[in-house]
Amino acid sequence: MPDFNRQVIEEFRANGGRVGGMFEGAALLLLTTTGARSGRAHTNPAVYVRDGARLLVFASNAGGPKHPAWFHNLSADPYVTVELGTPEGTVERFGATAVVTAGEERDRLYAEQAARDPGFAAYQAATDRIIPVVALHRVDLGDPARHRAIADHLVKVHTELRAELTALREGLESAAAKATGPTGSTPTAGTKVRDTPTLGGRLARHCLTFCGALHAHHHNEDSAFDLLEREFPELSDSLDRMREEHKVVARTVEELEALLTSGAAPAALRAEVDRLATRLEEHFTYEEAQLVPALTRSRAVPES
Numbered sequence: 001m002p003d004f005n006r007q008v009i010e011e012f013r014a015n016g017g018r019v020g021g022m023f024e025g026a027a028l029l030l031l032t033t034t035g036a037r038s039g040r041a042h043t044n045p046a047v048y049v050r051d052g053a054r055l056l057v058f059a060s061n062a063g064g065p066k067h068p069a070w071f072h073n074l075s076a077d078p079y080v081t082v083e084l085g086t087p088e089g090t091v092e093r094f095g096a097t098a099v100v101t102a103g104e105e106r107d108r109l110y111a112e113q114a115a116r117d118p119g120f121a122a123y124q125a126a127t128d129r130i131i132p133v134v135a136l137h138r139v140d141l142g143d144p145a146r147h148r149a150i151a152d153h154l155v156k157v158h159t160e161l162r163a164e165l166t167a168l169r170e171g172l173e174s175a176a177a178k179a180t181g182p183t184g185s186t187p188t189a190g191t192k193v194r195d196t197p198t199l200g201g202r203l204a205r206h207c208l209t210f211c212g213a214l215h216a217h218h219h220n221e222d223s224a225f226d227l228l229e230r231e232f233p234e235l236s237d238s239l240d241r242m243r244e245e246h247k248v249v250a251r252t253v254e255e256l257e258a259l260l261t262s263g264a265a266p267a268a269l270r271a272e273v274d275r276l277a278t279r280l281e282e283h284f285t286y287e288e289a290q291l292v293p294a295l296t297r298s299r300a301v302p303e304s
Contacts, residue, residue: 008045017085019045030083031057031136033073034219039212041081041219044070048136049113055082055096055136056109063126071132074098077216081223082136095139095223100132109133139227150224151295157217158284164210165277172273175266207260207269211253214280218246228291238290245283252276 011019012030019028023045032043046057059071074080078098086092101109110133114121124131140146225239256272 005044009043012045012083012085013091016089017083017091023047028085029055029057031070031074032081032083032219032223033070034077034079034216035212036073036076037212039215039217039219041215042070042073043083044068046070047117049116051109051135053138055084056113057134057136058110058113058120059132059134060120060123061131063123065127065129067129067132071134074134075100077220079139079220079223080136082138093223093226095227096136097139099135099137101135106130106133139224147295151292154291154295155288158288161210161214161217161280162284164213165273165280168207168210169270169273169277172266172270207273208257211257214249214253218249222246232294235290235294238286242283242287242290245279245286249276249279249283252279 008019008021008023008028009030012028017028019026027048028045029048030043031046032041034040035042048055048057050056059067061068080096080098082094082096084092084094110120110124110131113133114124120131222243225243229236229239252272252275256269256276259269259272
């Protein structure tokens with residue numbers, strides 16, 4: 001299925017939202033969610049239907065016994081990215097908020113879809129679970145209140161990540177001190193993370209959780225940057241720089257994750273976390289300096 005999805009995604013993007021094979025002629029979109037556990041972006045094709053200003057997708061999983069992974073992801077983080085073919089033969093990409101419908105509304109919407117496409121009736125008949133109907137609401141970045149909310153959220157997330165990183169560095173410092181022993185001797189090259197109880201459990205999970213949160217934050221930012229660029233064209237160069245910084249930070253995080261799973265000594269991990277902390281602080285400071293003033297300043301109202 002991953003290979004099949006990958007082929008559909010590539011064909012969709014290359015052909016302005018049109019694909020062949022089993023999806024030929026179907027109303028299809030690409031839905032990118034943030035992994036509930038990994039924090040990484042995951043893209044899946046999904047059949048959709050328009051319902052007024054919103055788009056509806058159905059977590060059918062072809063009638064399987066479990067909800068698809070993308071449904072679990074958006075249940076944890078409802079901010080998603082949608083790619084949609086346009087009449088001009090291009091692919092439009094925009095942010096959306098996912099809302100899981102319930103009760104009579106869900107039943108009505110699913111019944112209407114099953115009437116349009118009997119395959120969906122077969123999917124529901126094949127499983128004991130109630131197939132969710134998810135409404136995707138396009139994010140409107142033209143609202144000044146929305147701008148301020150984005151700025152507040154940006155600062156809040158940065159503050160939380162800074163605090164998490166500080167706690168992680170302090171934990172590594174403590175673990176490294178314990179690894180040297182009471183005499184202050186330096187551990188041998190073969191000293192492993194698992195040899196330090198403090199790091200082997202809680203701290204290792206903390207590190208991986210932090211990395212996942214950072215992946216999720218930057219995925220959401222990358223999705224929002226496309227929208228911000230249209231609303232604030234003067235930020236184009238700054239946003240390009242931020243996108244490139246996201247790639248650099250992502251590589252640093254991947255190196256940290258590899259080092260963590262290799263069983264490296266606390267001192268080696270501390271050095272890598274220090275490197276990540278330096279890059280993140282520079283990145284956070286630049287983002288805040290560029291985005292917060294633009295998002296919170298009042299725009300002049302044109303005279304009539």
